[in-house]
Amino acid sequence: MGIRRAAEYMTGAAIALSVTAGTALAAAATEAAPAVEAATGGYVPMKPTPGIGMPTEGAIGFQQQFSEVGHDGQFMHNWVLMPIITLITVLVLGLLLFVMIRYRAGANPNPSRTSHNTLIEVIWTLVPVLVLVVIAVPSMKLLAKQYETAPKEALTVKVTGYQWYWGYTYPDNGGFEVISNMLPDDEAIANGEPAQLAVDKRMVVPAGEKIRIQTIGADVIHSFAIPSLWYKLDAVPGRINEKVLEIEKPGVYYGQCMELCGVRHGYMPIAIEALPRDKFEQWVLEQPGGSIGDPEENADETAAADAEAEDAAEATDAAEPAETGEAAATAA
Amino acid sequence: MATTAPESFPVHEDAHHDAHADHKPAFFQRWFMSTNHKDIGTLYLIFSIFAAIIGGGISGIMRFELQEPGIQYLTWWAEFLGNPAGDFDSALHLWNVLITAHGLIMVFFVVMPAMIGGFANWFVPIMIGAPDMAFPRMNNISFWLTFMGFCSLMMSAFMPGGTGMGAGTGWTVYAPLSTTGSPGPAVDFGIFALHLAGAGSIMGAINFITTIFNMRAPGMTLHKMPLFVWSVLVTAFLLLLALPVLAAAITMLLTDRNFQTTFFTPEGGGDPVLYQHLFWFFGHPEVYIMILPGFGIISQIISTFSRKPVFGYLGMAYAMVAIGVVGFIVWAHHMYTVGLSVNEKMYFTAATMVIAVPTGVKIFSWIATMWGGSLRFTSPMIWALGFIFLFTVGGVTGVVLANGSIDDNLHDSYYVVAHFHYVLSLGAVTAMFAGWYYWFPKMFGVWHSEFLSKLQFAIFFVGVNLVFFPMHFLGMNGMSRRYPDYNPAFELWNWVATRGYEIMAISIAVFFANIIYAIVVRKKAEGNYWGEGATTLEWTLSSPPPFHQFETLPVIDDKAGAH
Numbered sequence: 001m002g003i004r005r006a007a008e009y010m011t012g013a014a015i016a017l018s019v020t021a022g023t024a025l026a027a028a029a030t031e032a033a034p035a036v037e038a039a040t041g042g043y044v045p046m047k048p049t050p051g052i053g054m055p056t057e058g059a060i061g062f063q064q065q066f067s068e069v070g071h072d073g074q075f076m077h078n079w080v081l082m083p084i085i086t087l088i089t090v091l092v093l094g095l096l097l098f099v100m101i102r103y104r105a106g107a108n109p110n111p112s113r114t115s116h117n118t119l120i121e122v123i124w125t126l127v128p129v130l131v132l133v134v135i136a137v138p139s140m141k142l143l144a145k146q147y148e149t150a151p152k153e154a155l156t157v158k159v160t161g162y163q164w165y166w167g168y169t170y171p172d173n174g175g176f177e178v179i180s181n182m183l184p185d186d187e188a189i190a191n192g193e194p195a196q197l198a199v200d201k202r203m204v205v206p207a208g209e210k211i212r213i214q215t216i217g218a219d220v221i222h223s224f225a226i227p228s229l230w231y232k233l234d235a236v237p238g239r240i241n242e243k244v245l246e247i248e249k250p251g252v253y254y255g256q257c258m259e260l261c262g263v264r265h266g267y268m269p270i271a272i273e274a275l276p277r278d279k280f281e282q283w284v285l286e287q288p289g290g291s292i293g294d295p296e297e298n299a300d301e302t303a304a305a306d307a308e309a310e311d312a313a314e315a316t317d318a319a320e321p322a323e324t325g326e327a328a329a330t331a332a
Numbered sequence: 333m334a335t336t337a338p339e340s341f342p343v344h345e346d347a348h349h350d351a352h353a354d355h356k357p358a359f360f361q362r363w364f365m366s367t368n369h370k371d372i373g374t375l376y377l378i379f380s381i382f383a384a385i386i387g388g389g390i391s392g393i394m395r396f397e398l399q400e401p402g403i404q405y406l407t408w409w410a411e412f413l414g415n416p417a418g419d420f421d422s423a424l425h426l427w428n429v430l431i432t433a434h435g436l437i438m439v440f441f442v443v444m445p446a447m448i449g450g451f452a453n454w455f456v457p458i459m460i461g462a463p464d465m466a467f468p469r470m471n472n473i474s475f476w477l478t479f480m481g482f483c484s485l486m487m488s489a490f491m492p493g494g495t496g497m498g499a500g501t502g503w504t505v506y507a508p509l510s511t512t513g514s515p516g517p518a519v520d521f522g523i524f525a526l527h528l529a530g531a532g533s534i535m536g537a538i539n540f541i542t543t544i545f546n547m548r549a550p551g552m553t554l555h556k557m558p559l560f561v562w563s564v565l566v567t568a569f570l571l572l573l574a575l576p577v578l579a580a581a582i583t584m585l586l587t588d589r590n591f592q593t594t595f596f597t598p599e600g601g602g603d604p605v606l607y608q609h610l611f612w613f614f615g616h617p618e619v620y621i622m623i624l625p626g627f628g629i630i631s632q633i634i635s636t637f638s639r640k641p642v643f644g645y646l647g648m649a650y651a652m653v654a655i656g657v658v659g660f661i662v663w664a665h666h667m668y669t670v671g672l673s674v675n676e677k678m679y680f681t682a683a684t685m686v687i688a689v690p691t692g693v694k695i696f697s698w699i700a701t702m703w704g705g706s707l708r709f710t711s712p713m714i715w716a717l718g719f720i721f722l723f724t725v726g727g728v729t730g731v732v733l734a735n736g737s738i739d740d741n742l743h744d745s746y747y748v749v750a751h752f753h754y755v756l757s758l759g760a761v762t763a764m765f766a767g768w769y770y771w772f773p774k775m776f777g778v779w780h781s782e783f784l785s786k787l788q789f790a791i792f793f794v795g796v797n798l799v800f801f802p803m804h805f806l807g808m809n810g811m812s813r814r815y816p817d818y819n820p821a822f823e824l825w826n827w828v829a830t831r832g833y834e835i836m837a838i839s840i841a842v843f844f845a846n847i848i849y850a851i852v853v854r855k856k857a858e859g860n861y862w863g864e865g866a867t868t869l870e871w872t873l874s875s876p877p878p879f880h881q882f883e884t885l886p887v888i889d890d891k892a893g894a895h
Contacts, residue, residue, distance in 0.1 A: 055821035060805040062741065069740075077738055085728035092695060092724045096717060099702040103638070104709070111639040112704035121644050124696040125689060132685045135731065140678055142737035147674035163513075195401065196819045220509040221604055223669060223744060227810035230741050232669045236605060237508055238598020241671035258669075258744040258812045260431075260502045262513055263424045263495045266815040 043283040045202060046252050046273055047192050053228045053253035054194045063228040066248045069146050070230035076138055084131060150212035150244045157205060159215045161222025161235035161257065164264035168203040173284045174291040178203065182267050197254040199271045204283045207250045207274035215241045220262060226255030226270060234259055247274040356879050367468035368879065369453050372475050374775065376449030379475075380442050383482060387437035388840065390430050392833060395799070397427075399830035401820045414490065414497055421495045427816040428500025429489060429518075435503025436522070439622065440529045441482045443760050447625035448536060448571075449475060451767050452564040454775060456540060458870045458877065459558045461549025461886045466542040470535050477532030485525035493518030502814065504615070507596035507607040511588045520589065523582045530575045537571035540564055549869075551888030555649070558868045559642055562649045563628025566656040567621050573660070574617035581610035605670055612663035620659045622756060623723075624652055626763030627694060630716045632868065633770050634698050637713040638705025639865035644697045651690035651697075658687050668739040677736040684734035691727055695720060710862070711785030715766035718793055722762055726754025729804065744814075747807025753800045765792070765843075773857030776850065777876040784846040792839035798832025 048054065052064060065074050102108070158169040160177075169177040180199045183191070188198035205211050215224050215235040225232040233243050247253065255270035275283065284290040356362055366372050397405050406423040415422035453471065457464055465471045489498040494514045499522035501510040510519055544565045548557070557565075584595040585607070594600025596607045635642045642648055665684045668677060698720055707713070729751040733739055742748060769785045802825035811822045818826070860871040873881055 055809045055811065055819055057821045058805075058824035059809040059821070062808045063810055069737075073738055073741060076735070077732065081732050081735070081738065085731060088728050089724055092699070093721060095699045096721060099699060099705075100707060100709075100717065103702055103705050103707050105706045108704070108706050111706040113640065114704055115641045115643050115645065117644075117700075120700070121647050121693070121697075125693055128689050128692040132688060132731075135735070136682060136685060139681060139735040139737055142735075143674060143678055143681065146737055146740060147677075194819050194821070196817060217604075220513045221506060221670075225669075225744070225812070227741060227745075232740050232743055234670045236671060238603060239605070239671060255810075256812050256815075260428065260506070260509065260814045262509055263421050263428065263500070265428070266424070266812075266817055 043204075043279070043286050045191075046250070046275070048194070048252035048254070053226075053251055054197060055227070065228060065230055066251065066253065067229045067231070067246050068248070069142070070228070072142050072145065073230045076142055080135060080138055084135065088131075146243070148244060149242075150210045154210045154212045154244075155206065156212040156214060157203065158240075159203070159213055159224050159235060161215065161217045161219075161224065161261065161268075163219045163262050164257075164268040166199075166203070166222075166224075166257075166268060166270060167218075170284065170287075170290070174287070174289040176287045176289045178287070180271070182269050193252075193271075194254060196266075197256070197269045197271065199269055202252070202271040202273040204273045204275060204280060205245070205247065206277045206280040207247050209246065209277070211245045211247075213243055213245045215243075217261075221259050222257045222261045222268070223259035224255070224270065225258040226253050226272060228253050229255075229272070231255070232258060247272070250274050250276055250279075366472055366475075367464075369457050369465045369468065369471060370775070370877065370879075372471050373450050373452075373454035375475055376445045376453060376478075377451075377775075379479060379482070380446035380450055383437050383441035383445070386486075387434055387442055388837075390434045390437070392837065394427075394430055394434065395830045395833040397816055398818070398826050400827065401818055401823055403817055406816060410496065419496070422497070424816060425494065425496030425500050426498070428502070428814070429493065429496070429498030431814050432499055432502055432522070433485065433489060436485055436525070437482075438756075439503065439618065440526070441478070441485070443622045443756065443764070444529075444533060445478055446764050447622065447760070448533070448540075448564065448567060449478065451560075451629065451764075451771070452540060452567075452625060455771065455870055456561055456564050457543060457547070458873065458881060459561050459868050460544060460547065460552050461869050461882055461888065462543060462547035463880055463882045463885075465539050466547055467535075467539050471539055474532040474536040474539065477528045477535070481525040481528030481530075481532065484521050484528060488518045488521030488525065491518040491521055492516035504608075504611055505582065505585065506611070507585060507588065507604045510585055511596060520586065523586055526582050527579060530579050533571050534575050537568040537575075540568040541572065544568075549882070549885045549888055555646065556888060558628075559631035559645070559648055559652075560625070560628035560868075563624045563626075563631075563652055566652045567624045570617040570621050570624070570656050570659065574614040574621070577610055578614035578618075581607060581614070584610075605667070608667050608670060609664070612666045613660070615666065616663040617656070617659045619752070619756070620655055622760050623763075624655070626719070626760045626767075627652060629763050629767040629770070630698065630719050631701075633712045633716040633766055634701050636770075636862055636865045636867075637708045637710055637716075638702045639708075640701055640705040641867075642697065643700035643703070644693070647693055648697050651693040654690040655687060658683065658690070662687065665734060665736070665739070668736045669743045672736075681734055681736045685731060688727065688731050688734075695724060695727075708865075710769075711780075711782050711789065712766045712770035714786055714789050715762055715769060718789060719759060719762040719766060722754060722758040722793075722796075726751060726756075726759055729754065742807055744812060745807035746803040746811045746813060749813055750800050750803035750807060753796075753803070758796050758800065762792075765789070770862075771870070772850070773861050774870055774875045774877070777857055777874075778850050778853070779855040779857050779861075780846045781849045781853075784842055784849060788839045788842040788846065791835060791842060795832050795834075795836030795839055799829045799836060800832075802826075802828045802832075 053066065055063060062074050062077065065071050156172050158171060160167040160169065166180045167177050168180060169175060178201050180201050180203065183198040183200055185195040188195050191198060213233065215233050217235040217237040219237065221237065222235040223232060224235055229245060229247060231245055233241050251274055253272045253274065257265055257268045281292045284292055362371060363375065366375065393409060403423065406426055407420065410423040410426040411417050413426065415426065491497065493499050493516045497518065499514065499518040501514055501519060544561060587593040588595055588597060594602040596602045596604050631642050631648060662680060662684045664672060664676060664680045733742060733748065733751055769780060772780045806822055806825050809822065811818055857875040859874045860866050861875065869886060872886065
């Protein structure tokens with residue numbers, strides 16, 4: 001995680017925006033595009049599975065998790081925290097009810113004058129400390145895990161929060177930016193997608209490997225949050241936040257902006273489509289300026305789209321895509 | 333006067349003494365230029381109830397908007413409040429104005445005025461055996477600054493704030509949404525409101541600290557003070573140390589907005605996250621400012637109606653001190669997702685969980701106070717028992733959220749909304765009602781209806797739990813805070829919450845009915861109407877107390893149980 005000069009990044013983003021904005025508009029103009037692409041064997045947006053990667057009707061618990069930290073977090077919550085807090089609440093409620101019945105004025109007309117008991121005071125100070133230690137140990141382990149950095153060759157996706165849409169830039173793949181706007185409810189439902197959560201262009205990533213997500217805010221603070229991946233990272237103007245994302249299997253995962261960012265804060269959802277590596281590469285190649293493979297070649301091809309020297313350096317470090325999957329698998 | 337010989341001036345004659353004590357100034361002088369701590373306390377309480385009607389009404393607008401997916405009423409409300417007809421963005425802006433106003437009103441103009449301005453003003457001087465506050469005139473300024481702050485906040489709702497009328501920044505006023513993101517004077521007026529209310533509170537804090545340190549009656553040592561006074565003393569220190577940081581932060585916002593400084597603007601070398609650090613350095617102690625006086629009130633009530641002194645008095649007092657001190661070093665748990673380093677996050681996770689220890693001491697000591705006692709279930713006692721349970725529920729979800737690793741999912745979700753409403757809306761407000769019914773006859777000299785008070789509790793308890801418990805589910809299921817619209821999967825629990833709001837609203841109607849009952853029936857209250865068990869100094873006075881009490885200072889003897 002590092003803080004870099006905002007202005008530098010902004011310039012890069014602005015160029016990327018100017019390149020991709022046109023194509024985004026073009027795509028929006030032809031809504032029937034998916035069907036055409038399907039005919040030619042190209043990328044077709046995946047249909048989401050109901051109840052997967054999205055909220056479920058009337059649920060009382062977490063969404064099903066699709067990342068390792070998600071499983072760990074859910075386990076920690078359901079099997080460490082929930083039993084402890086339930087026990088504490090029941091204990092307090094039980095004690096309250098007991099004293100209310102046992103020591104009501106009718107049953108106990110003469111109150112005792114006891115107002116000190118050092119032993120019991122020490123006990124109810126130390127026992128909570130022990131309980132907290134029991135919570136803190138797995139909590140710290142999980143925190144450390146959430147902060148593991150991505151391997152050098154991991155794919156980088158830059159997530160930019162705009163008022164009020166998301167931009168996904170792929171610096172390792174030619175530096176194109178996908179501009180992602182919310183779909184109106186009727187279109188979302190017609191597509192078989194959840195209302196309020198569907199977008200016109202998804203963030204597409206490979207499944208089963210570690211991805212380096214970097215977030216930044218273009219105007220105000222946004223927050224890149226996907227509940228089913230146990231993932232939330234603020235997009236703050238002037239600094240780049242970085243955190244690993246690993247999605248276990250292909251699918252569509254929905255999220256929303258979770259930091260108040262102005263009028264349409266509630267209308268900039270996130271949709272991540274995780275695909276097998278080969279399908280992901282196919283998608284990349286269909287993007288304007290998208291490329292896979294020799295990083296130097298990439299740098300030449302996409303010089304206009306990606307002016308940042310840093311990104312070129314990162315791309316140089318990237319290993320062959322086929323190996324990336326293996327590396328991630330070993331790391332995991 | 334100067335010509336009157338001292339011996340001929342009958343100040344020691346009892347009849348005259350009492351008459352003098354009850355000599356009240358004329359109406360305008362008494363209520364608009366007041367220097368009497370009890371009158372100022374009453375003003376604060378009336379003001380707080382008035383602000384609560386507005387703040388609670390706003391939550392009603394929000395709750396009904398949220399009862400089903402889609403935008404139902406917002407556009408109508410936006411138009412009603414003077415925005416151009418049919419402008420969807422100004423309707424959405426209104427949503428942000430509502431969440432902002434609800435938060436600011438409830439924090440700065442309902443809970444703080446009621447707890448510190450109202451109950452503490454009324455009872456701290458009496459409980460320590462002082463005739464009044466140390467700086468009576470400053471006490472008056474505190475109130476009117478708070479009042480003017482409220483006016484400024486109300487005015488901001490009718491000023492341009494960018495996409496619509498009013499400040500739509502959230503009560504946290506995060507930059508850059510509050511700087512470059514919100515053109516127009518609305519946010520400036522909101523900031524001005526915080527400055528005024530903050531200045532008022534700082535003066536109040538100075539007043540309380542001075543009063544408690546210097547004006548205790550003979551024999552009233554610090555370790556004999558009632559726990560309510562302890563709670564106010566700790567709260568006053570928190571106010572004194574935290575509010576200037578807020579004042580600095582929002583002043584920087586003002587200069588960023590109006591004078592081209594760039595404290596929080598990255599293009600000029602500033603950092604938006606700096607604002608969050610400053611805000612929460614104030615903001616976290618602020619939540620203890622709201623709840624600590626409640627702890628004090630609950631301690632008095634539990635002790636009174638158990639007819640027992642508080643169990644572990646010193647532990648209780650120093651638990652509050654500990655909560656106050658630790659409260660200053662946990663602020664970044666409000667910022668877990670902002671991009672903290674792993675070490676910062678681990679530290680703040682550990683430090684935050686530490687607060688559960690002194691809080692646990694308080695909960696267990698309340699129960700131990702009742703243990704072996706002779707419990708009478710009067711209305712304040714029932715509210716206090718409700719407080720202990722509801723605060724426990726809010727407290728344990730705080731332990732969940734303290735974990736940075738879990739907060740990665742729950743941050744800024746409805747789970748957080750549920751958590752802080754359990755400790756504030758259900759904790760602090762329940763403590764306020766408990767204090768209200770405990771002291772109502774003392775303050776106004778006439779009885780409320782015990783039946784209506786208990787009825788109000790029953791309805792309130794059901795209502796608020798229906799409003800806020802389902803919000804835990806919504807948050808875990810992924811519903812974000814501060815959204816006017818949502819995916820239909822969230823509809824069920826939102827619908828339940830709105831029904832809960834309706835039930836809660838009925839309990840508030842019962843509250844007002846109870847006040848009307850007191851005014852109409854005018855059943856006189858004795859000096860110590862709670863009888864045996866009520867041992868603090870306010871019970872040695874008449875109800876209501878004389879206009880000036882303790883012209884002869886009470887002397888606290890050494891016998892145990894003064895607290």
